[in-house]
Amino acid sequence: MTVLSGFASDLPPLLWSGAVSGCLYGLGALGLVMTYKSSRVVNFAHGNLAGLAAFLVYGFSNGALLNLSWGNAVLFSAVLIALIATLSYALISPIVFKSDLASTIATLGIGLMLQGLIQLLFGADIVNLDLPVPRFGFSLAGVRVSSYDLTVLVVTLLIVGALFFVIDRTRLGIAFRAVSTNPFASRVCGLNLRSVHLFAWLSSAVLGLVAALLIVPTTFLSSTTMSSFMLQAFTAAVVGGFNSLPGAAVGGVLVGIAMNLFAFYVSPEFMNTFLLAVILLTLNLFPGGLLEKVSGGRV
Amino acid sequence: MSDMAQATKRLRLARGGLLDLRNLGAAALLCLLLALPFVVGGFLLYTLTxxxxxxxxxxxxxxxxxxxxxVSIGHSFFVALGAYAVAIMEKQFGLSLLLSLPVAVLLGIAGGIIFAYPSRRLSGIYLAVSTMALALALPEILVHSEKVTGGFEGLYVTLVPLPSVAKELQRYYIALAILVVACLALAQLRGSRQGLALLMARAHPSAAEAFGITRGWARVSVFAISAALASVGGAVMAFASSTVSPNSFTLWSSIFLLVGSVVSLNRLTLPAGIIGGAFLTLVPNYLASAGDWVPILYGAALVAVTLCVNCASDIRLLLARRERP
Structure with a gap:
């Protein structure tokens, strides 16, 4: 009986905090899925770029590089990150249409360069980077809700809402959907594939920046933490299906909750192993992700 | 496709008994490497090992x-499998490399099959993503199974197979011998029926299925062979550096292996292997003062080689078009 009541009191906070961090994995996964859907490239540099973004915000606001206010630092880093994303797309643009394999390898190279850049600029420092939000908290049905949680939820909803609005309602979004469904036909119709790709890469970089800024306060920032965050985003993308934007968001929340439950009930030390198991299981049970559309095939 | 054409051409050449220039080059390189310990010594010998x-x-x-x-960015897992097999066999049973090497090979094959089986039907990106998870899971497994692996500190490998010969020379020659045998085995695989079957499954999946070579089977067997080779590499690594620790098996070391492979243009010959290995070993050694530049350099090399290969294939295509109007 005590076990059961303990379970009942443990579970809601675990689900809540899992869902909150899951939102951030979802943001990371959305960026991966956007680049994959439009240009068929799995961007392995995504996590490194997001890590660099967070480091830049730190450097610009703490006086390591510049001494700006937090908002200006974010703005400045966003511009720089957009520039780097454009540059990295320009680097691999000759091979994007030819070989998925070669372009994926090239993104690994870009990721290595960004990682080196982080180490070069900031060394092996471990950095704390907080959000400038007032601290408060309240209890709701046995769950402690903090200002951080609310910030994460609000920002995620705003960003995801804006993204889906753009994709659903604007010409750019229609172009994006067309290109990700059938690149050849959209080219025949006169769409510029490059600009659609660029839109996807830029928005993915911004999503990465937001996700990195929001996730750093829960842990700390070092040149190595970003690779495990990237794994969480990748797992979310696999769970939701690499082809589905809503899937990425849902997958993020699911992965966040599952990770929290695993850490609490089994062991907090084997998170990456657990994610590996999740990836392999998902690939076997739902090869196209949980939200895959069922469609027939022709022989 | 071109791989297959090349493999059949090789086969014909071998049967015709024609001398291959490339084989001569590899033989010359081998002679040089065999003679090297008489000229240089100490640190360079260790680095070469x-x-x-x-x-x-x-x-x-x-x-x-x-x-x-x-592509795999998780091969450090299989390298670690081989390295730890050697170290643990020595610690638990007091066996040296020659007896633990077969164990490393078997472990590599088993690990490769177990890992590739779930992803046998999936397209490349999913395999790459799951190998990334594999590489990231490895350090925490190694660190948290302290009783067997020695945790953070790792294990030492001190035994050598021949007690009477100098340790350095032994390490060098045994490592070289294993590499040469591996390269000969790869050449054999390339010309064999099985090798052709695997290449066919890649180039013409449906035709291969008609011959009874399913894609899943090809995927699993290639992965198993590759993992076994990586595991042998790990065994040699443990033997050569006389220590294993989780620090040398991270996601980055996996990606570096891919860099080495790309830099040697993914070729499977002895000189290509040496180029790839040298790039991975010599660059960090000689740029030790510029440690932080190493990832940037590797990344730049990866991007540059990929782009150059693409450029070269473009030019070849253009020339071929010009030849037949």
């Missing part, structure tokens, strides 16, 4: 790329 180990690792990634068209 490590280079042979890395060469095996780079070759294992190249094998995967060539035969199945997949």
């Amino acid at each position: 490590l280079c042979f180990a890395n060469a095996l690792g780079a070759l294992s990634v190249s094998l995967l790329v060539r035969y199945s068209g997949e």
Whole structure:
């Protein structure tokens, strides 16, 4: 009986905090899925770029590089990150249409360069980077809700809402959907594939920046933490299906909750192993992700 | 496609008994490497021994790329499998490399099959993503199973197979011998029926299925061979550096193996392996003062080689078009 009541009191906070961090994995996964859907490239540099973004915000606001206010630092880093994303797309643009394999390898190279850049600029420092939000908290049905949680939820909803609005309602979004469904036909119709790709890469970089800024306060920032965050985003993308934007968001929340439950009930030390198991299981049970559309095939 | 055409051409050449210039080059390189310990010594010899180990690792990634068209960024897992097999066999049973090497091979094959089986039907990106998870899971497994693996500190490898010969020379020659045997085995695979079957499954999947070579089977067997090769590389690495620790098996070391493979143009010959291994071993050694530049350099090399290969294939296509109007 005590076990059961303990379970009942443990579970809601675990689900809540899992869902909150899951939102951030979802943001990371959305960026991966956007680049994959439009240009068929799995961007392995995504996590490194997001890590660099967070480091830049730190450097610009703490006086390591510049001494700006937090908002200006974010703005400045966003511009720089957009520039780097454009540059990295320009680097691999000759091979994007030819070989998925070669372009994926090239993104690994870009990721290595960004990682080196982080180490070069900031060394092996471990950095704390907080959000400038007032601290408060309240209890709701046995769950402690903090200002951080609310910030994460609000920002995620705003960003995801804006993204889906753009994709659903604007010409750019229609172009994006067309290109990700059938690149050849959209080219025949006169769409510029490059600009659609660029839109996807830029928005993915911004999503990465937001996700990195929001996730750093829960842990700390070092040149190595970003690779495990990237794994969480990748797992979310696999769970939701690499082809589905809503899937990425849902997958993020699911992965966040599952990770929290695993850490609490089994062991907090084997998170990456657990994610590996999740990836392999998902690939076997739902090869196209949980939200895959069922469609027939022709022989 | 071109791989297959090349393989059949090789086969014909071998049967015709024609001398191959490339084989001569490889033989010359081998002679040079055999004679080297009489000229140089100490640190360079040690570095070269490590280079042979890395060469095996780079070759294992190249094998995967060539035969199945997949990339893996988790091969440090299989390298670690071999390295820890050697160290644990020594610690628990007091056996030296020659007896633990077969164990490392078997472990590599088993690990490769277990890992590739779930992803046998999936397209390349999913394999790449799951190998990334594999590489990230490895350090925490190694650190948290302290009783067997020695945790953070790792284990030492001190036994050598021949007690009477100088340790350095032994390490060098045994590593070289293993690398040469591996390269000969790869050449044999390339000309064999099985090798052709695997190449066919990559180039013409449906035709291969008609012959009874299913894609899943090809994927699993290529991965198993590649993992076994990586595991041998790990065994040599442990033997050469006389220590194993989780620090040397991270996601980055996996990606470096891929860099070594790409830099050697994914070729499966002895010189290519040495180039890949040398790039991985010598660059960090000689740029030790500029440690932080190493990832940037590797990344730049990866991007540059990929772009150059693409450029070269463009030019070849253009020339071919010009030849037949």
